[in-house]
Amino acid sequence: MSLHLESGGSSSSNSKQLYKAGHDKTTAYVVLVCLTAASGGLLFGYDLGISGGVSTMDDFLLKFFPKVYRKKNDAKTDNYCKFDSQLLTLFTSSLYFAGLIASFVASRVTRDYGRRVSILTGGICFLLGSILDGVAQNLWMLLLGRIILGVGLGFTNQAVPLYLSEMAPSRLRGRLTTMFQVAIGLGGTSAFLVNYGTVNIIPWGWRLSLSLAFVPALIITIAFAFLPDLPSSLIQRGHLDDGLMVLKRLRGTPDVQEEFNYLLQATELSKSIQSPWKSILQRQYRPQLIMAFAIPFFQQVTGINIITFYMPILFQTLGFGTNASLYSTIILGVISIGVTAIGALCIDKFGRRKVFFWGGSTMLLFLVLTGALLQWKLKSHNELSTSFGIVGILLILGFVVAFAWSWGPLAWLIPSEIFPLEIRCRSTPVIPVSSAWLFLFTWRSPPSS
Template identity: 50%
Template sequence: MALPRHRGAMNIGFQCGVGLGVLSANIINFGTEKIKGGWGWRISLTLAALPASILTIGAILLPETPNSLIQNSSNPDKAKTVLQRIRGTTDVQAELDDLIKASSISKTINRPFRKIIQRKYRPQLVMAIAIPFFQQVTGINVITFYAPILFRTIGQGESASLMSAVVTGLVGTTATFISALVVDKLGRKTLFMIGGIQMFVTQITIGVIMAILLVDHGGLSKGYAYLVLALICVYVAGFAWSWGPLGWLVPSEIFPLEIRSAGQSITVAMGFLFTFIIAQSFLAMLCRFKSGIFFFFGGWVMVMTVFVYFLLPETKNVPIEQMEKVWKDHWFWKIIVGEIDDEKKAYTQQGA
């Protein structure tokens, strides 16, 4: 629905909502922990029904997009009316024609999951698997889901550890809003690189500090605990304006209509799978690796930053209907998708 020049900011609104939800949950947990009698957790769980209710009502009121109307209706006039309302102008015929053309191609595809494994869609398939994988091995869920355990491990009390989770949640939410403001100006790759370098440096620094102090002193003093907290906040900010929102934004942009349902399904499924693996293995890794867990995730951050630099094309301001051009112009992916175009031309010439 969003114009290409505003698509990044609109899409990151989703991640802003996630950040606000995590922050709200951390604040509630911090407050209910102080309730005497040990029943505060019931309030924490019950309040989760509130955002669920809002989502349900929002889903009922959510309007159809022009793409959806074109694909599910033989009458494009309604889609044109919605598009004019969204764009605020009556001059939408060129964009409507692109949408109708893309939709007509997508309707010829009966098995998108079989289609997406074809060579012409190899770049999108690789990204559908690699991006959610890399998003999880940044180690962010170690911070988000297990922040209280992690902070208690480095010497903070239960209440202080919950408060630390609130602080990191506030930092992450603020950084996500900043990302929404600059993503369509700086571009996706620039934010990926800034966030990747920021996360790598902070994770290695935290690992060194904890390794030295835990070996030499058997624990962290209060001052060093706050230093680690500050570094974790820098790390969270790096994730929140790069791999956090962009891990969802980029996959939403790169799939053409004919494989979009399959591509998005693979991306979400891989995200849940890798989240499950990290969640199930984190505590065992923390017990075995101790401070080395930061080096483990830091190494993956370096790998994924290099991956983005060399293999991910910039998608800023590119209409989704024309997204296939970025792969044909990319120094590596054009070797794969370019060969397909050459084969088509040769076949056409032979037929002629």
């Protein structure tokens, strides 16, 4: 089949308008593909939720971090130093540093081989890493599994949001892309439930918690063995017949020539860019470039990943037992999922800027109040009363909820859509930056004395 650009007397502007009109059409197949792709967030959410809970389990600490176990049960140890261990920090952060490096490699793979291959690679790495962590016999075996998981995380977090933002119709892009954040919440809540169920399985409950990451990994791997790659990616790599066929299926009509022409034009334009990374440094792209760095940067320095990681530990510090702290994280996770779903509706209705501002302001308020409570009542060796402990949980809940409905989904969505298609096709510059900041700020352990 011969595919070519049809002039038809229409200008590039008209072609772009027709492309947008066609791209706004929603079919059941598009929604199904987007929801299936969003399930990639289960991988990230599960790992975020599982690590903090496992780190509170006595059997896990006795096997790999006996010094932490002794400090945890020593009443004389400073509240802020009970879990202070560079090896424990290495357990949590090794995954994210591996993800940091892998996200840049994944950028090249995504560009040259397509989004689908990147996501499949990530799923396979998660399968291997979860198995290795589940059967780990020593610390280095455990860390190797974490590193492999990090590689998988780097690939999936780099490609899934990009896949969603390019696949979803523009008028539903906010809602469908936010499903990635919903899936992260589902994965985290599932991890909290698993930890709550395995904490009393002595002495191997932690193995079950870590190895069950295999389940979401298997889901995403099988799903993307059947899902199509993006038309823009197929056209970019020269698979024009496949690109046209997928485009027709996504739009539910054979009349897609105008949109196909636009994708061809964008691809040709992207190939004419000799230095894509130099191009995005040009003045015309400066606002987009600043946003691509600033939004994921400030998303992470809010401390959301640290709070999510150490939430069970934090609740124990507030005076709750192991079971009570895990139970509290389940409640918080369920609420976050519901709020994220509400946020999905708000993003397209009210716009990105308003939701960002409302969410950020609320996060600031609750974070300041949480810090004030800990400084006022907890300090180094005090214990919070039950009433103040509940207040602390409610304040943390307010912070996480504000993040879940605003900053969480928008930090994935905005960097994915601010660059023109021709720039994204050539360099895929945005998501690796987001992924890099996502992993960079998890290195620090809880404050040391």
